[in-house]
Amino acid sequence: MKERKIILPEKDLPRKWYNIQADMPNPMQPPLHPGTKQPAGPDDLAPLFPMALIEQEVSRERWIDIPEEVLDIYSLWRPSPLYRAYNLEKALGTPAKIYYKQEGVSPAGSHKPNTAVAQAYYNKKEGVNKLTTETGAGQWGCSLALACNYFDMECRVYMVKVSYHQKPYRRSLMEVWGADVYASPTDLTQSGRDALAENPDSNGSLGLAISEAVEDAAGKSDTNYALGSVLNHVMLHQTVIGLECIEQFKLINEYPDYVIGCCGGGSNFAGISFPFLHDKIRKDKPVRAIGVEPLACPTLTKGAFTYDFGDVAGFTPLLMMYTLGHNFMPPGIHAGGLRYHGESPLVSQLHKDGLIEARAYGQEGVFEAALTFARTEGILPAPETAHAIKGAIEVALECKEAGEEKTILFNLSGHGHFDLTAYDDYLAGKIRDVEYPQDEIDKSIASLESIR
Amino acid sequence: MKERKIILPEKDLPRKWYNIQADMPNPMQPPLHPGTKQPAGPDDLAPLFPMALIEQEVSRERWIDIPEEVLDIYSLWRPSPLYRAYNLEKALGTPAKIYYKQEGVSPAGSHKPNTAVAQAYYNKKEGVNKLTTETGAGQWGCSLALACNYFDMECRVYMVKVSYHQKPYRRSLMEVWGADVYASPTDLTQSGRDALAENPDSNGSLGLAISEAVEDAAGKSDTNYALGSVLNHVMLHQTVIGLECIEQFKLINEYPDYVIGCCGGGSNFAGISFPFLHDKIRKDKPVRAIGVEPLACPTLTKGAFTYDFGDVAGFTPLLMMYTLGHNFMPPGIHAGGLRYHGESPLVSQLHKDGLIEARAYGQEGVFEAALTFARTEGILPAPETAHAIKGAIEVALECKEAGEEKTILFNLSGHGHFDLTAYDDYLAGKIRDVEYPQDEIDKSIASLESIR
Numbered sequence: 072m073k074e075r076k077i078i079l080p081e082k083d084l085p086r087k088w089y090n091i092q093a094d095m096p097n098p099m100q101p102p103l104h105p106g107t108k109q110p111a112g113p114d115d116l117a118p119l120f121p122m123a124l125i126e127q128e129v130s131r132e133r134w135i136d137i138p139e140e141v142l143d144i145y146s147l148w149r150p151s152p153l154y155r156a157y158n159l160e161k162a163l164g165t166p167a168k169i170y171y172k173q174e175g176v177s178p179a180g181s182h183k184p185n186t187a188v189a190q191a192y193y194n195k196k197e198g199v200n201k202l203t204t205e206t207g208a209g210q211w212g213c214s215l216a217l218a219c220n221y222f223d224m225e226c227r228v229y230m231v232k233v234s235y236h237q238k239p240y241r242r243s244l245m246e247v248w249g250a251d252v253y254a255s256p257t258d259l260t261q262s263g264r265d266a267l268a269e270n271p272d273s274n275g276s277l278g279l280a281i282s283e284a285v286e287d288a289a290g291k292s293d294t295n296y297a298l299g300s301v302l303n304h305v306m307l308h309q310t311v312i313g314l315e316c317i318e319q320f321k322l323i324n325e326y327p328d329y330v331i332g333c334c335g336g337g338s339n340f341a342g343i344s345f346p347f348l349h350d351k352i353r354k355d356k357p358v359r360a361i362g363v364e365p366l367a368c369p370t371l372t373k374g375a376f377t378y379d380f381g382d383v384a385g386f387t388p389l390l391m392m393y394t395l396g397h398n399f400m401p402p403g404i405h406a407g408g409l410r411y412h413g414e415s416p417l418v419s420q421l422h423k424d425g426l427i428e429a430r431a432y433g434q435e436g437v438f439e440a441a442l443t444f445a446r447t448e449g450i451l452p453a454p455e456t457a458h459a460i461k462g463a464i465e466v467a468l469e470c471k472e473a474g475e476e477k478t479i480l481f482n483l484s485g486h487g488h489f490d491l492t493a494y495d496d497y498l499a500g501k502i503r504d505v506e507y508p509q510d511e512i513d514k515s516i517a518s519l520e521s522i523r
Numbered sequence: 524m525k526e527r528k529i530i531l532p533e534k535d536l537p538r539k540w541y542n543i544q545a546d547m548p549n550p551m552q553p554p555l556h557p558g559t560k561q562p563a564g565p566d567d568l569a570p571l572f573p574m575a576l577i578e579q580e581v582s583r584e585r586w587i588d589i590p591e592e593v594l595d596i597y598s599l600w601r602p603s604p605l606y607r608a609y610n611l612e613k614a615l616g617t618p619a620k621i622y623y624k625q626e627g628v629s630p631a632g633s634h635k636p637n638t639a640v641a642q643a644y645y646n647k648k649e650g651v652n653k654l655t656t657e658t659g660a661g662q663w664g665c666s667l668a669l670a671c672n673y674f675d676m677e678c679r680v681y682m683v684k685v686s687y688h689q690k691p692y693r694r695s696l697m698e699v700w701g702a703d704v705y706a707s708p709t710d711l712t713q714s715g716r717d718a719l720a721e722n723p724d725s726n727g728s729l730g731l732a733i734s735e736a737v738e739d740a741a742g743k744s745d746t747n748y749a750l751g752s753v754l755n756h757v758m759l760h761q762t763v764i765g766l767e768c769i770e771q772f773k774l775i776n777e778y779p780d781y782v783i784g785c786c787g788g789g790s791n792f793a794g795i796s797f798p799f800l801h802d803k804i805r806k807d808k809p810v811r812a813i814g815v816e817p818l819a820c821p822t823l824t825k826g827a828f829t830y831d832f833g834d835v836a837g838f839t840p841l842l843m844m845y846t847l848g849h850n851f852m853p854p855g856i857h858a859g860g861l862r863y864h865g866e867s868p869l870v871s872q873l874h875k876d877g878l879i880e881a882r883a884y885g886q887e888g889v890f891e892a893a894l895t896f897a898r899t900e901g902i903l904p905a906p907e908t909a910h911a912i913k914g915a916i917e918v919a920l921e922c923k924e925a926g927e928e929k930t931i932l933f934n935l936s937g938h939g940h941f942d943l944t945a946y947d948d949y950l951a952g953k954i955r956d957v958e959y960p961q962d963e964i965d966k967s968i969a970s971l972e973s974i975r
Contacts, residue, residue: 074534080530081528143525146528147527147900176628178897178901178902178903217901239943243944243947243950246947247894247897247943247946248897442699449600449669450630451630488632488940491699494696494698494699495691495695495698498695
């Protein structure tokens with residue numbers, strides 16, 4: 072019997088997060104205040120975030136301690152298992168070895184609690200008793216609800232109205248963990264009331280839900296706002312994923328040639344790849360990190376590296392990143408978590424400097440990969456995660472072509488138990504490749520000229 | 524940091540199932556042919572089951588080898604983790620230690636694949652290429668679909684029509700693994716056509732779905748039928764759960780005083796408790812095994828120990844078991860897997876002989892326990908599983924009352940990711956205790972006189 076699972080003992084759970092800002096050949100450009108266009112300082116962020124997270128946002132310390140209280144909650148599901156995908160390898164007939172990190176074992180079903188727990192902890196420690204956030208499909212909202220539950224904090228989630236009604240299961244799960252979930256637009260905020268005045272039947276949007284959550288938090292001393300991706304401290308917290316992988320590979324005397332993750336805002340890709348990039352930068356390890364995105368929202372592969380707003384409304388600081396333009400409206404694909412116009416500034420800078428690679432795939436191939444995975448390894452992946460699987464399969468097939476016995480690692484960032492409608496559509500032949508027209512992308516990017 | 528997870532290395536996965544028939548003080552009574560009322564022999568079962576499973580059904584061998592091919596698939600998720608529920612203990616303020624076995628980590632989300640994989644394997648080995656079965660909420664159908672996928676077998680699932688429409692996610696999951704799922708009643712069988720002739724709008728029932736699945740298999744040499752609970756070979760395959768627990772407790776030098784499982788047809792309770800009953804019978808270990816059922820369907824606590832049909836229609840052999848009468852129609856509770864009028868004959872005989880205990884709880888208390896668990900340990904349990912949690916909490920509170928530091932083990936038989944409607948109802952205050960009136964139970968049991 073082959074050993075499939077590489078289990079890191081609980082006592083070996085990493086005690087520090089890795090901060091890639093210590094090792095980047097070129098530091099990322101600073102965020103700019105949306106009004107003055109001057110570098111944004113801690114004071115600009117203080118109304119929304121606790122000082123500990125603001126410090127992490129700009130820190131150049133290489134290793135940052137994971138607080139004991141956070142480790143205690145991590146240990147409910149961490150270290151997560153690393154799997155050797157023997158069945159998938161066999162189905163592909165590849166000489167490559169394929170490993171995947173199973174982040175779907177968290178109670179919320181994805182990697183998102185790695186940062187949600189840390190964010191809740193630091194807020195609570197600074198006397199904040201309530202967090203607001205937005206959620207689309209609900210992965211992030213569930214994770215923050217879980218985290219707030221553990222620190223006895225209130226959690227208010229503005230859920231895009233169309234998702235609130237289409238994905239009632241994720242809403243229920245947030246409520247099980249004690250969160251208050253509102254269909255956005257609401258009449259609780261001025262942004263919401265304005266939107267409802269304009270259109271009482273508004274289905275909402277992620278941009279609007281962000282505005283509501285930020286507005287709710289900005290004016291109150293006991294309330295902060297939490298973001299599930301893009302920012303540096305989020306990337307930092309997710310590095311626990313890759314750090315565990317490195318220890319797990321040591322147990323079997325292996326090291327990957329490729330590290331692959333799907334890429335929306337960048338957090339799960341950063342989480343699995345940054346610790347390996349540490350080895351690449353500091354120890355000359357020839358590891359290749361590949362971010363995989365949908366052809367429908369090809370930020371790294373077709374976007375511009377420039378300053379842009381993080382949100383649609385233009386409330387956030389300007390971030391230097393790969394972007395399709397904040398007015399870019401990606402077509403409706405099932406991988407909702409990858410429908411983001413921008414990209415983490417850290418991931419963006421690393422891509423600009425050639426330290427990571429990016430690939431984009433169409434939805435048909437992505438779902439075909441998901442089905443292959445579910446029928447070989449058993450686990451049903453989230454549609455976002457299926458992009459990483461597609462990437463891993465493509466690399467494994469390239470290895471087959473070349474006769475190379477490479478080692479591939481990908482991040483199984485979440486399960487698809489709440490995404491079965493997407494599989495229904497695929498099995499019914501309703502999922503087609505959607506590629507965004509290049510001239511539309513060019514137009515959207517050109518419009519950014521005006522904000523500089 | 525406390526160590527929460529007790530992980531058994533993959534190489535220590537049990538190599539044999541435990542057959543409690545070798546050790547029972549009183550053997551179970553034989554099943555009777557429904558027509559002749561004489562003991563049913565292998566020939567009576569041969570049209571539906573492969574000989575290997577029929578042999579397991581009557582074997583008195585204590586240890587039965589788990590085939591290498593079955594172990595290989597088990598190893599995708601087994602050994603499953605044993606957890607110390609520190610957070611739950613703290614919330615209850617109990618001196619008792621609470622452990623739970625996490626069977627929700629299987630790809631199908633419950634313990635059911637433990638037997639589905641074995642059944643598919645033995646059928647395939649005897650040249651059967653297609654299995655039929657029925658499913659209500661879909662837990663069992665998903666597990667058999669997964670298993671057939673691994674052995675390249677066709678899988679046809681008759682899903683009760685009302686569930687087919689109400690639980691589309693589980694239907695989708697079966698289809699992801701390649702099963703054909705039909706809303707029963709269908710026009711594929713005579714039983715189905717008869718039902719549709721009588722009522723074209725029939726919502727179906729589990730009894731009818733069984734009739735369709737059995738009829739489909741009975742006439743075809745390449746097709747067999749598979750059952751997910753009740754029968755002896757099903758209990759046998761599930762003992763891998765308890766056998767792993769024993770090894771995991773050895774790793775931490777512990778042994779439980781209580782072993783608790785929810786009880787419908789009996790398979791997850793048998794799976795976790797039978798290996799401990801081996802120790803109780805042969806080594807005088809004072810372990811107490813407790814089966815927990817709903818007050819709405821109180822088979823062990825209020826049923827009669829007598830011969831009855833396994834199904835509603837009266838097609839199956841007569842089984843000597845605790846039963847509420849095969850015409851007993853339990854009220855509609857969310858724990859669909861516990862709405863069964865009878866009980867595994869093995870579990871029943873052990874209860875008759877005082878080797879196990881049973882408790883029944885109402886739905887409100889059960890869901891309160893589920894919420895307490897989700898908010899402490901994080902994991903969302905299935906409504907069936909929540910009965911075991913309620914039992915464990917009650918015992919832990921008794922220990923608190925008595926000041927006893929006992930060790931409690933329960934089976935977390937499955938997750939509730941597809942059961943969030945039930946939680947919605949609970950949070951909306953719509954779940955009420957339903958106790959079946961004793962005189963109705965008496966009447967239903969009295970009606971069994973006629974079949975003897």
